[in-house]
Amino acid sequence: MRKARRTAEAQQDPGASMPYPQYGYPPPGPHDPNMYMAPPYNPAPVYQPAPGQYYTPQPMGMPGVDQAGFNMPTQILQNPAIANMALQYGQSLVGQGKEVIDQKFNQYVSTSRIKYYFSVDTAYVAKKLGLILFPFTHRDWSVKFNPEEPVQPRDELNAPDLYIPSMAFVTFVLIGGVSLGLQERFSPESLGIQASAALVWQILEILAIWLTLFIMSIQSKLTIFDILAFSSYKYVGMIVVIAVSLVMPSAYHIALIYISAAVMFFLVRSLKVQVLPETPGGYDPEEGSKRRTYLLLFMGGIQPLLMWWLTRHVALPATTT
Template sequence: MEPDGASRHPPKRRVPPRLAEPHPLFDDTSAGGGPERGYRAPPAPPPPAFLAQPVSSLAAAYGASLATQGRDIVDRNLDRFLPVGRLKYYFAVDTVYVGRKLGLLVFPFLHSDWQVRFQDTPVAPRFDVNAPDLYIPAMAFITYILVTGLALGTQNKFSPDGLGLQASSALAWLLLEVLAQLLALYLGAGPTALAPADLLAFAGYKYVGMILALLAGLLFGRAGYFAVLSWCSLTIFVFMIRSLRLKLLAEPAAEAVPVRGPRNQLRMYLTMGMAGAQPLLMYGLTQHLLT
């Protein structure tokens, strides 16, 4: 028989001790947090002291010095060929001067006195119709480009690229003409009273006749074009001869004796060549614009 206590209190089972969890192979970094989790790159070291402010200041000062020197070189060389300070003289015009100058370009036979007046220096163009200016050549060049676009449009050939090509070509021929004249005068004529800005002005006057010839071609066809071009070619030739003759044959300030002998003859040939080139350029820059 079992004792009474055994029936009332059943024996307790022994629970084996819980095995400890093995040590994990990797730390759990999914939760983020403290410095012991994950990996952080070490902070970047500060730049060396010699790469700090003194070096950047030195580079900026050196760059500013180079820019100043380059600007001075450009200003000196530009002032030799096209004096920027004298540009005001070439644009000192008024309405009366422009009207008289255009009449002189179209009807030079009615003009007798071609001498440029001086008052220690040449007087401004608005006081002397014989003085060269850059206002009429500049406006005539722009007007020529506009008339070129009109001529191309009447033939259904207009395009921005085509108009830009015409403008670039006309400008290139103008600069090439002036450079060729400067080279010819330097090699053959010696010092003269002609400045590069004067040559640019005289070379730009032919655009007035080119505009008139193109407008006549648009209104009256090829016959009108050739009639007006012939007249304007003759007038620009006479205008250039009478204007350049006084400039080229005048005594330059650098010479103490008058120009005589072979040099004088060479200057006459240069005058004829510069004047004779104007009709050829006028025809070459306009004839392809009309059908």
């Protein structure tokens, strides 16, 4: 009876240990009710800048890496001697690259030759424009040459240049845009199409003339820049034709006929002195003269066609009542 009471008291006592603990494990201690509760939350203090100060974020470092190694290139570049050496080395590289580009470019195009075609002044431009539009009264079409160096266009009226053709091309595109605007047909796309069409036809014209010279075996003083210059003088006449159509639309065809005749006469007379006669060893001098005449007629004859083709959609049409 007493033994049964002791067993019951042992079962009722929560702090009593197990009568037979498992082998290899220590006997369990008294139960703590707070052992499974989370510790109290203590938030980290938030940085509050003082009035008038700004927060500057600090760079985060990588664990196990010395942060001083990242600042080494910056410290090297901050050295004046090293910075000057790097600057001089970069300038030398740029200079060497420019020399290589100039050498490669000069193998195909001579910059001094291009500068020659743009050596003009105001007096030359005014006289040349008058010669293109009114060539019928001009007598001396010969080009004077200097034995030491070629005569620049500003010193020789009959010499070809590229300044007037380039400016005339840009002006033609702009005045074409004005004409399209007055017709309420202007758009950036139409202006681009006009410029692209004129450029494509110009390239085709130069290729056709150059191919004709090659096929007919005609010896001449003409270079690719001379052909470009003479074939681009028509833009001066095209500007006049469009300007006349803006003032008087009904006079478009009259202006086109006169300007076409003037440009064709100017081109034939200017190119006539540029084409060399056949060599004495040729088979037939008369046949060579005919070929040169055909070349001049071809170059002069395509000018009115191109002028009409490039201005027919741009010029202000005559109003019909």
